[in-house]
Amino acid sequence: MIEIRNAAVSYRDPSGARVEVAQDLNLTLARGEMVYLIGPTGSGKSSLLKLLYMDVQPEYGVVRVGPYQSDTTKPHDVPFLRRMLGVVFQDFQLLPDRSAYDNVAFALHATGHRGAEVRQRTMDALSQVGISHRAQAKPSEMSGGEQQRACVARAIVNDPMLLLADEPTGNLDPRVADEIQKLLIKLNRQGMALLMATHDYRLVRSFPARTLALVKGRLVEVDPESL
Numbered sequence: 001m002i003e004i005r006n007a008a009v010s011y012r013d014p015s016g017a018r019v020e021v022a023q024d025l026n027l028t029l030a031r032g033e034m035v036y037l038i039g040p041t042g043s044g045k046s047s048l049l050k051l052l053y054m055d056v057q058p059e060y061g062v063v064r065v066g067p068y069q070s071d072t073t074k075p076h077d078v079p080f081l082r083r084m085l086g087v088v089f090q091d092f093q094l095l096p097d098r099s100a101y102d103n104v105a106f107a108l109h110a111t112g113h114r115g116a117e118v119r120q121r122t123m124d125a126l127s128q129v130g131i132s133h134r135a136q137a138k139p140s141e142m143s144g145g146e147q148q149r150a151c152v153a154r155a156i157v158n159d160p161m162l163l164l165a166d167e168p169t170g171n172l173d174p175r176v177a178d179e180i181q182k183l184l185i186k187l188n189r190q191g192m193a194l195l196m197a198t199h200d201y202r203l204v205r206s207f208p209a210r211t212l213a214l215v216k217g218r219l220v221e222v223d224p225e226s227l
C-alpha cells in the first residue's frame with residue numbers, strides 16, 4: 001500500500017548544482033505497520049517523509065501511496081493523496097491565534113466537511129488524544145505535550161491510513177515524550193500505519209519496533225535493541 005522503489009532524492013545547491021541526499025531507497029510499509037526511521041542529522045529522514053507526502057519528487061524511482069504513484073500523480077491530485085496521510089512535526093505548527101478545537105476543525109473544513117459532523121469528529125479526535133478538556137485553549141496556553149496532542153488530533157481527524165511523524169518528541173522532555181509515544185502506539189494499534197523519524201534512541205529502545213537507519217544515503221534495517 002505504501003512503497004518507495006529504487007528512489008533517489010536530490011536538491012539544487014545555491015550554485016544550481018545537483019546534490020544527491022539519498023539513493024536506491026526501498027521501503028514497503030504494510031497496512032497498520034509501525035516503523036522508526038533513524039539517522040544522523042542531515043541524513044535525509046525528513047526528505048524521505050516528504051517523498052511520501054509528495055512534497056519532494058524522486059530524482060528517479062517511484063513512490064506509491066495507496067492509488068497514488070509519484071510519476072503519474074498530477075499537482076491537483078496531491079491534496080487528495082495527503083488526505084490519506086497525517087503528518088506531525090517537531091515544532092507543532094499550530095495556528096497560534098486559534099484554539100485546539102479550531103486547529104483540528106480547520107483540517108476537516110479543508111477537506112470539505114461542515115456543520116455537526118465537524119463538531120463531532122473534532123471532539124472525538126481531541127478525546128482520542130486526551131485533551132477534550134483543553135478544546136478552547138490556544139497554543140500559548142497549552143503545555144508542549146498538550147500542543148503535540150493537538151497536532152496528533154489534527155493529523156488523525158481525517159482518518160488517515162498512515163501517520164508520518166517527523167521528530168514528534170524532539171521538543172519534549174523524556175516523560176512527556178514517552179506519553180506522546182504511547183499515544184502514537186495506541187493509534188498504530190488501532191490500525192493506522194506509523195512511520196516516525198527520530199533521533200531519540202532511548203525512545204526506540206523503550207518502545208521497540210522495526211527500525212530503519214539512513215546511512216550514507218541508503219536505508220539499512222537495524223536491531224532497535226542494539227542502539
Ligand SMILES: Nc1ncnc2c1ncn2[C@@H]1O[C@H](COP(=O)(O)OP(=O)(O)OP(=O)(O)O)[C@@H](O)[C@H]1O
Binds near residue numbers: 012013039041047
Ligand atoms: N529544500 C532543500 N534545498 C536544498 N537542500 C535541502 C533541502 N531540504 C533538505 N536539504 C538538504 O538535504 C539534506 C537532508 O536533509 P533532511 O532535512 O532530509 O535531513 P534529516 O535527516 O531530516 O535532518 P535532521 O535530523 O537535522 O532533521 C541536508 O543536507 C539538507 O541540508
